[in-house]
Amino acid sequence: MDPIREAMLHPSRSARLERRGKLISFLCIALIVLVVVAIFAFVAWHGLATFFENKINLWDFLSKSVWSPAVKDAHGNPEVGALPMIVGSFGVTFLSAIVATPIAVGAAIFMTEISPRWGSKVLQPVIELLVGIPSVVYGFIGLSVVVPVIRHVFGGTGFGILAGTFVLFVMILPTVTSMAVDALKAVPRHYREASLALGGTRWQTIYRVVLRAGMPGILTGVVFGMARAFGEALAVQMVIGNASLLPQNLVSPASTLTSVLTSGIGNTVMGSLENNALWSLALLLLLMSLAFNLVIRWIGKKGEMK
C-alpha cells in the first residue's frame, strides 16, 4: 500500500503518545478522587456501626458525658457519651484561634503596611520555619516547658485545655499569618491612596480601609487555622492529660477527639463496640473538617460579591 496513505489512515506516534499521556494523567487524578471517596466510605461504614449495629442513640452519643465503652450502666447500655471529647476539641480550637488571630493579623499588617522590607526579609522566613516544625516537636516542648510552667502557676497537674491552647496557638499562628498576609496584599493599592489622600493617618487607613477590604481573606485564614487545630492529634495528645472527663476548668485534664483516637484505637478489637465508638469519633472529626471546608467556601463566595 501507498506509505503516505498508510500514514494518513493511522494515528501518528505523536497522537498515540498524546492519548496515552492524557489517559495516564487522568488516571492519577481519578485515583485521588477515589481515595477521598474511599476514606469517607470506610470511616462512615465503621463509624455508623455504633448506631446501627450496637443501637446506640445518636443523641446520647453526642450529649452524655461518660465515656467508658467497655462498661455498662445501670440499664445495661454501654456508656458512650462523647461530650467530653467534643467539648475538649472545640475548647482548644476556639481558644487557640482567639489567641492566635490578633497576633497573626498584627504581624500580617506589619508585613504588608508598616515595613514590607523587614517583613519579607525577616518575618517571612521566620513564619516559613514555624510552619516546618513537626507537630511532635511542639508536643515535646509543650510537655517539657508549658506543662511545668502551668503546674507551677495554677497548680494541679498542668495538663489540660490551657496547655493544649498554648501549643496549638503557636502551631496555627504561621498558617493564619501567611493567609492574612495574602489577603492584605490583595487589597488594591488605590484603596490606600484614596484614604491617605483624604487625610487619614496610616493607622486609620489600615483600620478603616485595608482591614475591612481584606476581611474575607483573613477570616478564611482563621478558619483554616481552626481546621488545623481541630485535627491536630499528637501535640495535643501529649499535653491535654487524656482523661475522658468533662473539663472542670482550663487546667484540669481533658481529652479531644483526636487524643482519644490516637491512644485508643490500638487497644481495642476490630468490630467491638469499643472500637466502633472510636470510629464514630473519627467520623465526627471527618464531618467537622468537611464543615470547616464549607465555611471557607461560604466566606469565599461572600467576599467575592462585594
Next chain:
Amino acid sequence: MDAKRADKLMTGVLYAVAGLIIIILASLLGYILWQGLPHISWHFLTSPAKSFEAGGGIGIQLFNSFYLLLLAMLISVPLSLGAGIYLAEYARNNWLTDVVRTAIEILSSLPSVVVGLFGFLVFVLQFQFGFSILSGALALTMFNLPLLTRNVEDALRSVSFDQREAGLALGLSRWETVTHIVIPSALPGIITGMILGAGRVFGEAAALIYTAGQSAPALNFGDWNPLHVASPLNIFRPAETLAVHIWKINSEGIQPDAAAVSAGASAVLIIAVLAFNLLARWLGNRIYRKVTAA
C-alpha cells in the same frame, strides 16, 4: 486621643507583635537546640534505641525515617505530576473538574490522624500488609498527594501561555509540549515544592502510628537483600520513625533518659527540616538560574 497619637501607638503595638513572633521562633529553636545538641553524638545517631535503660540511640529510627520518606516520595511524585498536569493542561471548566478540585481540597484538609486510621483499616488490615514500611509509605502518599498536586498545578500554570503556543505552533502535540517545554520551565517551582513536601513528610507522625507501627526491630546493616526479615530494605517490616519515636517515648516511654533522648531526637528532626528548607531554596534558585540563563 487624636488620630496622630493613635497612629503612633498602634505602630508601636504592631512592631511589638512582629517582635513577639520572632521571639517565639527564636526561643523554640533555641530551646530545642540548647537542650538537644549536647546529646547528639555519633553513638546517638547510629546505635539502636533501648526500651528500659539509658544510653539508647536513634539509629534505626533515623534510617527508617529516610527510607520511608524515599518510598513515599517515589510513589507520590509521579502521581502528583500526572494529576497536576491533568488539572493544569487538560481539565475543562466543568462540573467534573469542580468535583475533582473539591476532592483535593477536602483531602488536603483532612486531619492526618484520620488518614492514618484509613491506612490502618485498608493497608494494614484489609490488604494484610501489617504494620509495615509499605503501609506507612502509602498513608504518607495520601497525606502528601493533594499538596504536591496543587504545587505542580500552580507551577505549571505560572508558565506563560506563549511557551505553549510556541510548542503547539511547532507541531508538537499537547503532551509533548507539556513534557518538553512546560515542565522544564516549571521545574524550579516543582522541585522546591517537592522538597518542602519532603520536609513535611519527614516530621509527620500521626499518620504513621497505626500504619508503619510503633516498634523498630533490630536491623542487620550487613544484609541488603530486601526479602530478608532483618534487612534494612525490607518493606514489610514495622518501622518506627524519628517523629513517632519522640511521641512514643514521651507518652508511654519508660527510659530513664526519655527527656534527653527526645530532646536529642527533636534537635535532629528540626535540623533535618531546616536542611530541607534551605535545600529547597538553594536548589530552586540554582535551577531557575540554569534554565533561564539569568
